[in-house]
Amino acid sequence: MHMSQTTQTDIITLGAVAAKIPQLIPKVPHLLNGLKQAYLRTPSTPAGLGIAFEKAVKRNPDGMALLFEDERYSYQELNEWANQIAHFYLSLGARKGDVIAVMVENRSELLATIVALAKIGVTAALVNTSQTGKVLTHSINLVQPIALIVGEEVRKCVDEIKQDLNLAQDRFHWFANQATRQDAGSAPRDYINLAEKIDHFPKFNPPTTQTVQGKDGLFYIYTSGTTGLPKAVIFTHSRWTLAYGTYGHVLALDENDVMYVTLPMYHATGIVVCWCGVIAGSATLALRRKYSTSAFWKDVQKFNASAIGYVGELCRYLMDAPPSELDRHHRVTKMIGNGMRPNIWDKFKQRFGVKEILELYASSEGNVGFSNIFNFDNTVGFSPTPYAVIAFDKEKNEPIRDQNGYCQKVKTGEVGLLVGKITRRSPFDGYTDPEKNKSVILKNVFKKGDSYFNTGDLVRDIGFRHAQFVDRLGDTFRWKGENVSTTEVENMLCEYEKIVEAVVYGVEIPNTNGRAGMAAITLNDQAEFNDEDMSAMVNTFKKCLPAYAIPVFLRVQKTVETTGTFKYQKNKLKEQAFDPSKTEERLLVLLPGESAYCEVTSEIFDNIQAYKYRF
Template sequence: MDENILKDTSCIIDKREYRKRRKALFSKHNDLIRKILDAPFENKISWGSIVEDCAQKFHDKIAIKFEGRVLTYKEFNELVNKHANYFISLGLKKGDIVEVFMTNRTELLVIITAVSKIGAISSIINSTLVGKSLSHALNKTPGKFIIVGSELLDLFNSVKNNLDFSKDQQHFICPDNELASIPRKFSNLNQVVEDFPVINPSTTSSVRTMEPFAYVFTSGTTGLPKAAVRTHYGMFGGAYSYGLLMTDMSPEDTVYIPLPFFHTTALSVAWPAAFSGGASVAIGRKFSVSKFWDEIRRYDATIFAYVGEMCTYLMNQPPSPDDKNHKVRAIIGNGLRTEIWKDFKKRFNIDFIGEFYGQSEVPAVFINLLNFDCTLGMCSSPYALVKYDFDEEKPMRNEQGFMERVDLGEVGLLLFESKGTTEFPGYVNKKATKAKLLYDVFTKGDVWINTGDLLREQGCNHAQFFDRLGDTFRWKGHNVSTMEVEKILNTYKNVRISCVYGVKIPGTSGSAGMASIIVAGEFSKFDLKDFHLHLQSNLPSYAIPKFLRFRISLETTPTLKLKKYKLKGEEYDINVTEDPIYVLLPNKSDYELLTKDIYKHIQNNKINF
């Protein structure tokens, strides 16, 4: 990789300004910071206890806004308690799993909270999964209950023959409307909880801070989705770090969340941040670029949750006199591209960008508490950015066998030390857990978590995101496993072997999928339409490659790994290869040949992916 790209000293944090802002933060919030640091050791705070405290402190303030319906904190907690007390009557206990397969709406937050008050674990299934990925996720964490939103019943039914049901497993439908039908062997959850008491269950007090709260499914770096463990500490940290320390939440605020709650940005950051100060959560069913600012004004939002792709879509809209016609003072999220950061703040008059970096399965984060531009923020956990060998696709080790940290402005692989509060909780799958760890990094016997991400060292405990390594890429707010996509491609009858990687498209965040393919047989007989149907049947839309490159052979390293970095560097540039390249353009149903005119339009940002 180009050395000029890997080193950039223009983004280094000014030490004097850092000390000034840090001093002001600690002077204002010293007691709060101490509470955050002490919570894991006291081990008494849970998400259920936080909600109960909110109900007592903010009882008549609005907790939830969703499509014309509002709930106060008192009403939200009482509805949660009805569900929790009903679940307890069925024998649900601490450590049990409840699979929840629903889209964004009030009932989803109610169910997750009710389950947490018992000490049980919500396995929150990604509602965009299809086929093998969906059945794998549902089978990976078999629950005592399965709760399906009526809006996803058809999708659930499409994989039910591949699910491993147990005899005592109970099934519930959570209707999205009064007309929703209830299939045989399913109970109507809204009806069965109605007569149960609204008092707080006694189980809440026995739930501990460091115990599991939820499983969220991440593509990780290899294979099918893995169930990553989220603890109650993650919800506590979201509440206090992002809600009080970062944004000074109050009942005067409304936080608009259009992101899915199976993602941690919505689940463990924006939602608890709002509740920490008695603010309202305005739930968006899904993000719509054309309706976004109307929704912001409709809910009177003062803060919204984002991923970088959202901000890119908003910036790509034609400028409007209404761009500043809102009350938004801060945004919380991750992935805002550095090249549009300052323009985004200026165009939409945003004072505070609460960028953060974290992974579902890693108990450590970077947070932009000091409101610097173009940074992930600072990290208080033990971390290191180490030198990386891009040819061999592994961290470098010196003559003594240890890794070395990068210098200021340089790019390195991000590692977190696995000890104390940042000890890796792991995946449900123990083999996957071991693969995530690196040993003897700086000294014999030390253990570090490999994030698989490249960051730039900015100094003052700050870093800037650079890229995600080989086996995953991020597109449309989702982490996509290249190995998972390759497996689907390779099962197609006329594909001999495929190599999948992410490529940059001007005007977009993250990387779009591209596949280099060697066909079995003659290329002229390769049925692109049928191939696309195969992909649609087995992959979520965000994981389907946007570009296909057909090759005669694929190069490998001496260790027989496919040379993805060379292919990734060439991207979909038709000027560097004679290989036929096909593109799946927005709103098109089939792949078409990438011509010079189409390539030019893409490079000039005239086609919005």
Template sequence: MTAAISQEQSDRISPLDVVRQLPFITKRLPSIAKGYYFYALLKADKPLAVGNIVEQNADKYGHRPAVYYQDSVLTYRELNAWANQVAHYLAARGIGRGDVIALAVENRPELLAVLIGALKLGAACAMINTSQRGHVLAHSLKLTKPKLIVVGEEQLSHFESARNEVNFITSDNLLYLADRDTRVDPGTAPAGFINLAEAVEHYSEINPVVDDRPVAGDTAVYLFTSGTTGLPKATPCSHLKWFRAMGGLGHMSLSLTPDDVMYITLPLYHGTGLVVCWGATLLTGASIVIRRKFSASEFWADIRKYQATCFGYVGELCRYLLNQPPQKDDPHHTLRKMVGNGLRPSIWRQFKQRFGIEQISELYGASEGNIGFSNFLNLDNTVGFSTAPFALVKFHEGTREPIRNAKGKLEKVAKGEPGLLLGKITDQWAFEGYTQTEETEKAIVRGAFDRNDAWFNTGDVLREIGCRHLQFVDRMGDTFRWKGENVSTTEVENTLDRFGDISEAIVYGVEIPGTNGKAGMATIVSRDGSQQMDMEKLLTYLQQELPAYAIPVFIRLTQSIEKTGTFKYRKVDLKEAGYQLNREGDQVYVYLPGTHHYQELTSALIRDIEAGQYRF
């Protein structure tokens, strides 16, 4: 564990580290002051919606680019005019404050125009995960019960697979967007759909006058959990939460200006792509580049083409870029800032150094949560700090449950120790929860420290590393016990990351009949893409870096690891597969008791293991 302890100590943040960042902070003070109002002072009853910000940008930055997509450019004035046409059409259809519209459209300008148009009226948009289909898609639609459903041509087959399970769908409430630049060519809608591009053509481009104006506390969008552990849940996200991202990230953290260009390949149905990345640009008049899918091989060409200065990331995208062969021009580009989450400490500094990145604004938050952290000070390996009230408390290993003492109260962990993160629910830091009341209540811890207090249970374990800065440790439910010890999946994954021959690694626990706890298992992808790995070299490395109980008992070598549309690993499928030999093309290895090497698993060996022939 020596390397892990050394890494942990190197991540400590001291007052001197903060002092060193004072010039960085001083330079950004005007931007911080602008953002603070939206981040902390804006009230929920303020008559202000995200659509109003687009209107202001059309007045102030009308001629400047708002959206780059492929070879087209939309200015703020053009985007606002297009959204106004949508708003007037929707109003004519009876859509107003509090209504819901579902958007099943991939990343393209049409999605933004419809979204902004709806927000201007006070309607909320259910941002459908475009990887959903069948029963899962039907479930998501039922959660929000939209009055209208907008389906992109690229999503038609997905929608049709769910259509028969949703009883409120009629030909009157289905709107269609052809998969092209619909301002130039609206295309032809299939039977049973209204062509939205044609329908809005003759409506006014003037800002709509809304009698029942939306306020900041109203729901702007519904975002859906990824469904990695079950059916998705719909989480309302208010205009206020969006404004906090605009102020806290766009101004206070990144200090964006109208000259900045944010490169977004994350799906806009996800909070990081929509609320964090696009939100960060809106208050500042910056531009965005949107792309349908992330491409590591085309990434830097895009950055240079659009002169992008900021990149919206999740950690896996950074890993894909690092896995590309080094090039002489790696640091020669315009990209200087990044905002996102999930960048592992094991590759943080390496990524900055190789690609010449000046600022990584790592953040922590959940779509449904009431608390967020951001790396305002541009320090390494931290999600930053928060002005919201929070607590790190003792918890039952492997569950989301905090430990209560003899008096029925929770206990905070010692400084530097991992603890379950709770966000205090107050008027200012409200918990918006889920559309399902029972799911919302499950996420609240009541009577934690005082009789009437209430806290949002994030289900995540973090540690303070100094000066109120936190570092992500583990997602609850991923940690498991083996040999009477707690094994942190994140720590083992970070260790595997540092082994030069591995490009991807995830760790989880699997059950072996007749044993207590769960044995560690890792699924890995080789850096060269082959199905070969020097297992002796790997074991020697793991023995040097990890305690014996944390060394994976099983290792699955595969060519790729399935992910959700938001680049989260689908651990549930791998956990179900366990160490069985039921995945074609994979090789599974086992580190048997009393041996000094990994050996390839066979069906006969599995029978012996499950018959108790080996004492783990």
């Protein structure tokens, strides 16, 4: 997501802000209501998803809460379903502070379960449904759940690791891969059929909803860990309320609105940002299991959607699709998400008739957020939270400090590291691992004793508390809307018998979002790659890595260059990337739709640069 294409016109002035005020006026009552809920909260106020959802039920009981395939649930129906799940878990002795792992693809059962657990103060660990093997075992055991809720669609992956999970036999709960409200299905031998079990439980709101406080855990969301295994980030009810009060109300949806979401609900953009906008307006969520370019505008029409949730990749796929009469045959005027690239921002609005792009910036673990409330182009928006953009030395990979040891803010128009001030009102909730917490906190930034959260992101300060996202630093990069951990991929590549060492980094492909994975690999003595290896490697990588983490490019090295402190020379590798004219070494690429690597010839390189392949 490189944003070097800034022009002076992106700098935001007082006049530009003043010109936007008339558009904002109609939203002010809604915004103030949201901000009141977001900021008049303490860690011990009753707060969160359960309370907000019950309020939406009161406001719009018969309005549609959820559309999925051919299923339709009103707020009343979805609430009663969630209550039955909640009462069932209360009967098992589940209580505040417990964790239940949930591994279900985007469908109605997932949302009913999430509302249910929120109401009883149990933290839902939202397991990435594309995980398998060691990574999946780690993710589940890490949060010490009292139960695991499995959708039939991912049961095979769970069966493979069942014996490695620290869970009692009777705590594997199951939803059939169908509309279980209509037909509960029959569970496999060693699973308990949740749809059947909850049937006898009451439909009224559990009394626990009002006892859930801001400081209580709502979700665990998994992000890529630098050790190579996922980290679980705690998302509290208080943070959810902040998102609900800000992003949720900025969007200003109402009971006639339908938001279409194809993003995975185990990520914060889907489950927090998109859904809280729907709940805030008692609007309708139209959910799709997995994103599809060809089905996108057909679904928008089918569900009569007026808003969509996005990440940058999704926008690019839609722009790449051939024009069709469906492009404008809809009532979508608003979208919310992150990662919209400046070079397609305006084209996207023109082609699809969208008027408002609520681009935002937030991380699952961070304490600083931006949202585009003034509807400017090419910006992650405005931030009310205390933050700074500080000068950063890319070579040394650290902030620049003056002779007194303090950091410097960059000037308007310049790029620097985004850091969020840690205060009582903008706390840092952190990771499950206290060691990891220490490493992301910067001390004595501008004065003695202050502390800031290091986002690890470079942004451009464009004035008036607005920023533009520029790049990610560190040991993770984004590809296909997912965070890829370089260490995890390095570890897994060495499972291939001929590879002894791997250095993984992200490289930019023109006209794509994020960075594609590239690995500089060293083979064991005397080993050479033959034709058979080209497809055998892909098969091995597929077994131990999700599709988005499989390296697109390989660079076969004799030895791995390291610096004096034995750090890999990633900067040089990134700079040379996959250009055959910059290195004598063998370069391989896994082209879209292929099942084997092939050589990067100068012709293939030129075609990649000319965007002939759709990565």
